[in-house]
Amino acid sequence: MQCRRCKFENMPGLTSCMRCGSLLTAPEGPVEVAPPRMPRWQRPFRGLARGARKSGILAPLQVIRIPTWLALVSSVVFFGVLLSLVPGLAHWIQRRWKSVGWWIAAWAVFLILSVFLFGGFLGYLFLGLALAAHVWVALHSSFLRGHDTLAMRIVVFLLALGLYYFVYTRTAGLLFGQVQPGYAIVSVPARQIEIGDYLLGRRTLPGDPNHPRGAVVYANLRQIGGWENPFFPSRYFGYVQIVGLGGEVVEIKEGVFWVNQSPLDQELYPVPQWLLNLELSAEVPADSYFVSAEYMGTGYNAQLAAQACILSSRRIEGRAVYRWWPLWRRGLIRTDE
Amino acid sequence: MNRFSSLEFEDAGGKRPRKSTPGEPVRDAMYFYREAMGCYLAGDFEQALRSYSRALERNSVFLEAWAGQIRMLIELGEYPEAVIWADKAMEAFPNHPELIAAKAAACLRDAKPEKAMGFSDFSISQENAGPWVWLARAEVLMERKSRIGQECLSKALLEAGEAVNLIRLEAGRIDVRYGHYSAALELLEKTVRVWPKSALAWYELGRCQAHLGFSEAKAALEEALRLRPNWRPAAAELDRLKRTGPLKRAWRRFFAR
Numbered sequence: 001m002q003c004r005r006c007k008f009e010n011m012p013g014l015t016s017c018m019r020c021g022s023l024l025t026a027p028e029g030p031v032e033v034a035p036p037r038m039p040r041w042q043r044p045f046r047g048l049a050r051g052a053r054k055s056g057i058l059a060p061l062q063v064i065r066i067p068t069w070l071a072l073v074s075s076v077v078f079f080g081v082l083l084s085l086v087p088g089l090a091h092w093i094q095r096r097w098k099s100v101g102w103w104i105a106a107w108a109v110f111l112i113l114s115v116f117l118f119g120g121f122l123g124y125l126f127l128g129l130a131l132a133a134h135v136w137v138a139l140h141s142s143f144l145r146g147h148d149t150l151a152m153r154i155v156v157f158l159l160a161l162g163l164y165y166f167v168y169t170r171t172a173g174l175l176f177g178q179v180q181p182g183y184a185i186v187s188v189p190a191r192q193i194e195i196g197d198y199l200l201g202r203r204t205l206p207g208d209p210n211h212p213r214g215a216v217v218y219a220n221l222r223q224i225g226g227w228e229n230p231f232f233p234s235r236y237f238g239y240v241q242i243v244g245l246g247g248e249v250v251e252i253k254e255g256v257f258w259v260n261q262s263p264l265d266q267e268l269y270p271v272p273q274w275l276l277n278l279e280l281s282a283e284v285p286a287d288s289y290f291v292s293a294e295y296m297g298t299g300y301n302a303q304l305a306a307q308a309c310i311l312s313s314r315r316i317e318g319r320a321v322y323r324w325w326p327l328w329r330r331g332l333i334r335t336d337e
Numbered sequence: 338m339n340r341f342s343s344l345e346f347e348d349a350g351g352k353r354p355r356k357s358t359p360g361e362p363v364r365d366a367m368y369f370y371r372e373a374m375g376c377y378l379a380g381d382f383e384q385a386l387r388s389y390s391r392a393l394e395r396n397s398v399f400l401e402a403w404a405g406q407i408r409m410l411i412e413l414g415e416y417p418e419a420v421i422w423a424d425k426a427m428e429a430f431p432n433h434p435e436l437i438a439a440k441a442a443a444c445l446r447d448a449k450p451e452k453a454m455g456f457s458d459f460s461i462s463q464e465n466a467g468p469w470v471w472l473a474r475a476e477v478l479m480e481r482k483s484r485i486g487q488e489c490l491s492k493a494l495l496e497a498g499e500a501v502n503l504i505r506l507e508a509g510r511i512d513v514r515y516g517h518y519s520a521a522l523e524l525l526e527k528t529v530r531v532w533p534k535s536a537l538a539w540y541e542l543g544r545c546q547a548h549l550g551f552s553e554a555k556a557a558l559e560e561a562l563r564l565r566p567n568w569r570p571a572a573a574e575l576d577r578l579k580r581t582g583p584l585k586r587a588w589r590r591f592f593a594r
Contacts, residue, residue, distance in 0.1 A: 005433055006465065027429075031397040032425070036418045053449065
C-alpha cells in the first residue's frame, strides 16, 4: 500500500506509513470531523487585534524578554500574589495569561459595573465580586497549584482579600481623591435633588468663604454653630443647601425663606418640613452659612432651629456637581452663581 | 429479494446503508468532496466547509478534505481555528507540507507574518512540497513585498498537475489580494474560460478588472451575480463599481498595474 504523502510502498495491512507516519487507513472508532468555529461576537475583537498587530502597536510588547528567574519568582506564593496586584501580571510573566483571561475579563466587567453603580447596593456587590475575582487570579498564579487543603485555601484567600482590600481603598483614594461622594439630606425640586440621592462633589478647602447661595455642599453636621447638634447622635455628613451667606439676616415667614427682607424662590429654596411651622429669624455670622437640611423630627423651638441651621464654613468639605444615583436622574447639578 | 439479503454481519452495526436508487450517485467521500469544490467555486465557503466535513465522515484519511476544511476556515476569516484544525489534521498526516502551508497562510492572514514565514520555511523543507506549499510561500513573500513571490506562483502552477485550474484560480486570487492586477487578470481570464459557471472566478475577475479600470468588470460581476444571485460581496463590488467616477476609472486604466 503506497503512502500518498511520501510514496513509500508499505506492507499490506499497515494502518500508518512506516516512513512518514501518515495514516493509510481510517482509524477505528469515531473521528472528530467538524472543525471548531469562531463565535460571531469575537469577529470585531479579532479584527481589532489583527489591526493592532498589523499597525505594530503591539511590537514593543513582543520584544520584551522575560528573564527566567522572574518567571520562577512569580510562582512563589508571596510574589505571585504581589505581582498580581496588576491583574494577570504574574500569569503574563509565566506565559499562562490565557488560563485566566476570562477571569480578568470578569474582573474588568465587575469593576466597571461597580464604578457605574457606585453608591448603591449593586455597586458594592460588584466591587466585592471584582475584588474576589482579582484575589482568585492572584492565587491562581502560584498558590492554587501547590495547596489542596480547603482550610489552607480559605485562610490564604482571606489574607489576600485583606491585602487587596487595602490596595483597592488606597488606589481609589489616589484616583478619586478630589471626588466627594455623599447622600443628600435636603430636597431641592428645581435641581432635581431628592433626599437620599447619592451626589458626587468636588472637594473644597475647609473655611472657603466663596460658596454661593443655592450651592449644595457636603458638610459635617455634628456640630453646628459651635455646639453639639442634639438631633444627630454621632458624626453625620451629608449634602445640604446654602440659603444665607455670612452677614445676612435669614427669616422664615409663612413657609418661605426671606433674606435681608427679600423673599427667595420657593422652588429653588424650599423650606424643610421641620421648619415649616416656625417663624424664624437669624443673623448669620461672617464665617458661617445658613443651610437648609431636612432634620429628623418636628416641634423644635425657633431659637434652637436657627442655631442648628447655621453652619461654620470650616465644616464644609465639598460642593455637589453631579447627581450620581438614582440612575435615571443622573446629571450635572447647576448652581446659579 | 435474494436469500442472502437478510443476513447480518458484524460490521453492519446498527445502521444499514441506504439503498441508492438506480442512477443516483453514490454518496461517498468523493461525492461530497466534489460537492465541496462546487460550493467553493460558487464562493459559498460555509457550505463547502460542511461538505468537506461530510466527506471526512466517509473517509477520515482523506487529506484533500482536511486541507479543504482548513482553507475554508481561512476564507471565512477564522484563522486561529484554521491553525487548530491543521494541527488536528497533522495527527493523521504528521508534518504534511500542505497542512503546514495552510498554517502559514492562516498565520499570515491573522497578521502574524513571522510565524507564517516559519511555517512556510518548514513546509518547503518537507519532501514532496506541492503547489499549495508554493502558493503559501508566494503569499508570505508578497506580504513582504518580495518579487520572488511571483516566481513562487509560477512554481505552484508548474507543480499543480491535474489541479492546475484550481491553482490558477488561487494564484489569481493571491495576485488580486496583493494588488498585482495585471498578473491576476491573465490567470483569472483563463480560469473563467475553463470554469464559466464559477461565480467565484467571475467575481475575482470582476474585481481585478475594476481595479484596472476595465469596463468589462461590470459584466463579470453581473455574471457572478447571475450565477449566484444575492451574493453580497459581488453585489457590493458591483455597487462600488457603479459609484466609481469616469475620472477614477481612467486613472486606473492608465496607471494601475
